[in-house]
Amino acid sequence: MAALVGLPGLLAEFGATLADLLDGLPLEPSVFDSDENRISYGLATELLARAARISGSAHFGLTLGTRFDHRCMGLAGRWMQHSPTLGAALSSFIALQPTATEGATSFLHRHGDQVIFGYGAYDRTSLDYVQNYLVVIPMAFNIVRTLSNGKAVVTEILFSFRKPLDTLPYSQFFGVPVRFDQPVTGLVLQYASLDVPVAGAEPAEFAAIRSRAESLLQQSRQTVAGRVARALKGALVIGKSGRTDIASQIGVHHRAMARQLAKEGTSFQAQLDSARFHAARELLALTDLASGDIALSVGFENPGAFTAAFKGWCGTTPGVWRAAFKAGELIVLPA
Helix, strand or coil, rough: CCCCCHHHHHHHHHCCCCCHCCEEECHHHHHHCCCCCCCCCCHHHHHHHHHHHHHHHHHHHHHHCCCCHHHHHHHHHHHHHHCCEEHHHHHHHHHEEEEEEEEEEEEEECCCEEEEEEEEECCCCCCCHHHHHHHHHHHHHHHHHHHHCCCEEEEECCCECCCCCCCHHHHHCCCCCCECCCCCEEEEHHHHHHEEECCCCCCHHHHHHHHHHHHHHCCCCHHHHHHHHHHHHHHHHHCCCHHHHHHHHHHHCCHHHHHHHHHHHCCCCHHHHHHHHHHHHHHHHHHHHHHHHHHHCCCCCCCCHHHHHHHHHCCCCHHHHHHHHHCCCEEEEEE
8 A cells, every 4th residue: 555545645735535435335434544544456547547537536556656656665765765876776666666556567678878777566356557657656756766865857747548638747847858659667767877886875774674674575475477467467578488488587486387277277388378368458548559569579570460469368359349449349357
């Protein structure tokens, strides 16, 4: 709940009530009392989407996200604060995120002299991630700006949803180009910015928190299937979604990964298909990207192969699925 504890206060600023927000949901108002409370990612998605609707603010999540940075993130925030460099801080956050969030993941991908600090949902219960992304990206922007004391260079912001009618709040807050209809959501930084030292970092604190974080990660009982799903979300867009790529990313041999997945009643191919299908539906639902661009972003070499696979997954083509979704004719069920 770290990113959501301020939601009732912001809702009140728009003249809306917490009772309206929670009506019909299996949540009590006390869930907002502590950033240590936990809810499912699907419920968090529903809360944010509802908040945008009842507040009448299409950029509700953006406003909420601008009010937070690493200091609202408990152990992960302290680990970032005492990391030697910005790159180490972001890597620390990414490493610890599985203990705090099941349903979304963060990643760093280098592209020449730039790097994307990205974020994406892999939760299978929804596709309505616009407000989630609007909360997280300004928080990430604040994290980078605060930890680097303004020295890190953010060159642009990417959002994997359609351009909103009012883009002024985006330009006013970020102050850099903001691009919509992208295959990935995140901040684009100069790669050299990762070497910027974190002001006030204490090496002893960093080591102590790292030890605590490693203990938490060992205690977390995420399945191999869950770890693979998390890894695939960030890997698809850069074409690193092969079984050996993913096995390396989660720290096991690909044969051991296959054996464990089999014990959990699944396979790598099933996980890859599910990840591709969900990512494709998200982009079809939230963006106006051409089918060919979506095909590439989810790991297909050409639109024809993507169309054939998509039709095998759900019985219709990407174009027909998108049209039906826009018309409200589809009920999106977990893959």
